[in-house]
Amino acid sequence: MLGADAIVKCLEEEHVSCVFGYPGVAIAPFYQSLSESTIDSVLIRTEQNAAHAASGLARATGTVGVCAVTSGPGATNVITGIATAFADSIPLVCITGQVNSNLIGSDVFQEADITGAVESFVKYSYLIKNVNDIPRIMKEAFHIASTGRKGPVLIDVPIDIQNATISHFKYPESVSLRTYKPTVKGHIVQIHKVIKELEKAKRPIICAGGGVLLADAQKELIELAEKHHLPVVSTMMGIGVMPTDHPLYYGMVGNNGKLYANRAMNESDLLIMVGARVADRAVSQPDLITGNKTLVHIDVDSAEIGKNAWAAIPLVGDCKSIFNDFLQEDFSGDHEAWIETLNGYRSSMLRERKVNPAYVDPAAFIRRLSELMDDHSIFVADVGQNQIWSCDNFHVRGGKFFTSGGMGTMGYAIPAAMGAKFAAKDRQVVALCGDGGFQMSMCELATMRQHRIPVKIIVLNNSFLGMVREYQHYTYKDNYQMVSLDGNPDLSYLSKAYGISYLRAEKMDGIDEIIREFLSGNESCLLECMIDPLDLVK
Amino acid sequence: MRRRVFQLLVDNTTGVLSRISGLFSRRGYNIESITAGVTADPRFTRITIVTNGDDEILDQIEKQVAKLVDVRDIKVLKPEESVYRELAMIKVRCDDMQRQAVLANATIFRAKIVDVSQESMIIEITGNQEKIDAFLKLLDGYEILELARTGIAGLGRGIENVTYLN
Numbered sequence: 001m002l003g004a005d006a007i008v009k010c011l012e013e014e015h016v017s018c019v020f021g022y023p024g025v026a027i028a029p030f031y032q033s034l035s036e037s038t039i040d041s042v043l044i045r046t047e048q049n050a051a052h053a054a055s056g057l058a059r060a061t062g063t064v065g066v067c068a069v070t071s072g073p074g075a076t077n078v079i080t081g082i083a084t085a086f087a088d089s090i091p092l093v094c095i096t097g098q099v100n101s102n103l104i105g106s107d108v109f110q111e112a113d114i115t116g117a118v119e120s121f122v123k124y125s126y127l128i129k130n131v132n133d134i135p136r137i138m139k140e141a142f143h144i145a146s147t148g149r150k151g152p153v154l155i156d157v158p159i160d161i162q163n164a165t166i167s168h169f170k171y172p173e174s175v176s177l178r179t180y181k182p183t184v185k186g187h188i189v190q191i192h193k194v195i196k197e198l199e200k201a202k203r204p205i206i207c208a209g210g211g212v213l214l215a216d217a218q219k220e221l222i223e224l225a226e227k228h229h230l231p232v233v234s235t236m237m238g239i240g241v242m243p244t245d246h247p248l249y250y251g252m253v254g255n256n257g258k259l260y261a262n263r264a265m266n267e268s269d270l271l272i273m274v275g276a277r278v279a280d281r282a283v284s285q286p287d288l289i290t291g292n293k294t295l296v297h298i299d300v301d302s303a304e305i306g307k308n309a310w311a312a313i314p315l316v317g318d319c320k321s322i323f324n325d326f327l328q329e330d331f332s333g334d335h336e337a338w339i340e341t342l343n344g345y346r347s348s349m350l351r352e353r354k355v356n357p358a359y360v361d362p363a364a365f366i367r368r369l370s371e372l373m374d375d376h377s378i379f380v381a382d383v384g385q386n387q388i389w390s391c392d393n394f395h396v397r398g399g400k401f402f403t404s405g406g407m408g409t410m411g412y413a414i415p416a417a418m419g420a421k422f423a424a425k426d427r428q429v430v431a432l433c434g435d436g437g438f439q440m441s442m443c444e445l446a447t448m449r450q451h452r453i454p455v456k457i458i459v460l461n462n463s464f465l466g467m468v469r470e471y472q473h474y475t476y477k478d479n480y481q482m483v484s485l486d487g488n489p490d491l492s493y494l495s496k497a498y499g500i501s502y503l504r505a506e507k508m509d510g511i512d513e514i515i516r517e518f519l520s521g522n523e524s525c526l527l528e529c530m531i532d533p534l535d536l537v538k
Numbered sequence: 539m540r541r542r543v544f545q546l547l548v549d550n551t552t553g554v555l556s557r558i559s560g561l562f563s564r565r566g567y568n569i570e571s572i573t574a575g576v577t578a579d580p581r582f583t584r585i586t587i588v589t590n591g592d593d594e595i596l597d598q599i600e601k602q603v604a605k606l607v608d609v610r611d612i613k614v615l616k617p618e619e620s621v622y623r624e625l626a627m628i629k630v631r632c633d634d635m636q637r638q639a640v641l642a643n644a645t646i647f648r649a650k651i652v653d654v655s656q657e658s659m660i661i662e663i664t665g666n667q668e669k670i671d672a673f674l675k676l677l678d679g680y681e682i683l684e685l686a687r688t689g690i691a692g693l694g695r696g697i698e699n700v701t702y703l704n
Contacts, residue, residue, distance in 0.1 A: 116553075116556070119556070119557060119560050120560060120561075123607070124607045127552065144607060178610055179548075179549060179607060179608060179609055179610045180607045302601055302604075303601035303602050303604075303605050306594065306597060306598070306601075307598055
């Protein structure tokens with residue numbers, strides 16, 4: 001058995017269903033072996049999107065996403081995708097081909113020090129130097145990627161290692177990493193301290209981040225909130241922890257969040273942060289939030305606690321396990337008045353939008369779209385104004401909401417939606433992007449066509465890089481620089497070129513029919529919405 | 539700003555030092571000195587890092603370093619409970635006339651002369667950083683041609699805080 005066969009065998013042992021990637025000489029032995037496996041492979045059109053697609057698959061299924069690219073430029077191209085996954089703690093295993101072991105360091109053709117280059121964006125990386133290490137390294141890589149705070153792991157495999165014969169293949173049943181042992185169970189003393197605070201608190205609130213989704217703890221969160229009448233807000237990465245119209249859910253916090261969500265968080269006397277980094281976009285001055293409240297910070301990564309805000313009660317562990325511990329305990333608190341206050345905020349503190357009737361109103365459009373989509377659909381928002389409108393207006397019911405939150409990588413939506421659709425073929429998957437982000441990944445329309453991945457795509461077209469234009473509107477007095485997208489292609493022709501049906505919405509009149517037609521059937525479709533070029537998210 | 543000495547026990551893997559120093563540089567932590575060497579068990583390397591920052595930063599350094607997969611153990615070496623040593627080699631310009639005076643200073647500090655030439659001398663001195671600083675101050679009037687300091691290595695006193703390897 002060759003090293004390349006061993007890698008494929010390990011992927012089979014891990015029940016990997018699909019590898020997204022792009023070949024090259026340095027990864028050719030791996031793809032040769034993969035062709036003899038039942039694992040699907042999807043030929044992506046640029047390497048960055050291989051990592052995004054693997055990320056979409058990982059988020060849709062809760063498993064580890066896998067991508068494989070060649071050495072040198074293939075490997076360096078994938079870095080942005082890896083960094084995006086790292087920022088959002090998405091579990092990935094990225095396999096990169098590498099030049100012959102004995103040529104490493106001599107700057108030969110398509111050589112790049114990829115383990116060095118990705119050092120700050122991976123949980124861990126390996127350069128395989130001995131073919132017999134493959135089973136152990138693969139096992140460790142999947143373990144590290146999918147446990148504790150999840151994230152990407154990179155494995156660099158020189159071509160001679162892929163071609164070497166492995167003396168004895170045995171996939172280890174367990175890992176023996178001497179140093180890596182993430183905490184799962186929350187400390188009971190800390191849990192009791194939190195309960196004491198909950199009994200005392202008059203204005204408690206839970207702020208849920210992406211960690212709750214990564215731990216698959218939505219059900220437990222809802223149960224806990226309902227049992228004790230605890231209001232919940234979320235960060236951008238936490239959208240979808242609860243259905244948007246749940247009576248105890250008060251929206252997304254942050255500088256692009258709901259006014260009432262921020263007010264609820266600011267006025268609380270007990271703030272329970274769960275699986276959230278307390279980063280700058282969610283809490284503008286993290287070090288100040290503890291002034292008038294007790295901060296409890298629950299996270300699987302102990303280094304997150306106290307990084308941006310000092311927590312009175314740190315609680316390290318997996319939030320699903322911790323929520324279950326809370327559910328086991330008997331305690332009660334009285335905060336009905338607080339809930340009533342929050343309900344008052346929710347009904348009165350609405351942002352007024354100035355809507356131009358000559359165009360599609362992106363806010364109302366996204367709201368309506370979310371209502372007409374299937375219950376268990378997956379929606380992927382790109383980055384920019386479209387993302388903020390999506391966060392603000394998309395109503396999550398039973399489905400999932402993905403976006404690139406930490407890194408804010410434009411072009412994420414289409415490949416991530418593709419990865420999600422590939423893994424969840426029975427679900428409706430919709431990607432929404434601006435005309436800028438769309439052009440960063442429109443090459444993937446060919447991948448969708450070739451591999452029959454029927455993703456629905458919406459482009460909000462304002463012929464601008466809207467988010468930057470909005471920034472220049474406020475900061476540089478409308479001196480627009482580098483934000484006009486005047487050279488946009490005609491999307492109707494583009495759709496035709498890629499064999500995808502095309503719809504266009506220019507106004508809100510008849511929008512329901514257009515959305516219904518767009519969503520109908522299990523075929524790709526591109527819907528272009530003309531929106532006011534001067535529209536603002538706030 | 540406080541100064542803190544961390545002692546790390548790490549897996550002796552390829553690139554482990556660059557992973558650790560890379561963490562410091564990308565998160566903007568200071569490294570005053572870093573020393574590394576293999577332990578009695580060749581699977582592990584012991585690293586001593588001297589760093590500084592306010593309390594929150596020092597706390598973050600400890601947590602972030604502990605999070606690295608290769609890091610087996612991290613400890614704070616408190617000055618009152620530890621022994622620190624640094625080695626310095628100092629090449630000073632000195633002719634026949636000056637040699638005796640430099641030698642006298644070196645003797646007081648229990649430093650060794652490890653090389654002598656017509657115009658220069660290399661002095662080797664071991665001790666805590668304050669001792670080495672004091673010795674360098676004493677050489678103020680001489681031209682120091684080259685100076686190599688290792689940064690400190692340290693161990694905790696006694697047997698209580700030993701991390702046993704298995």
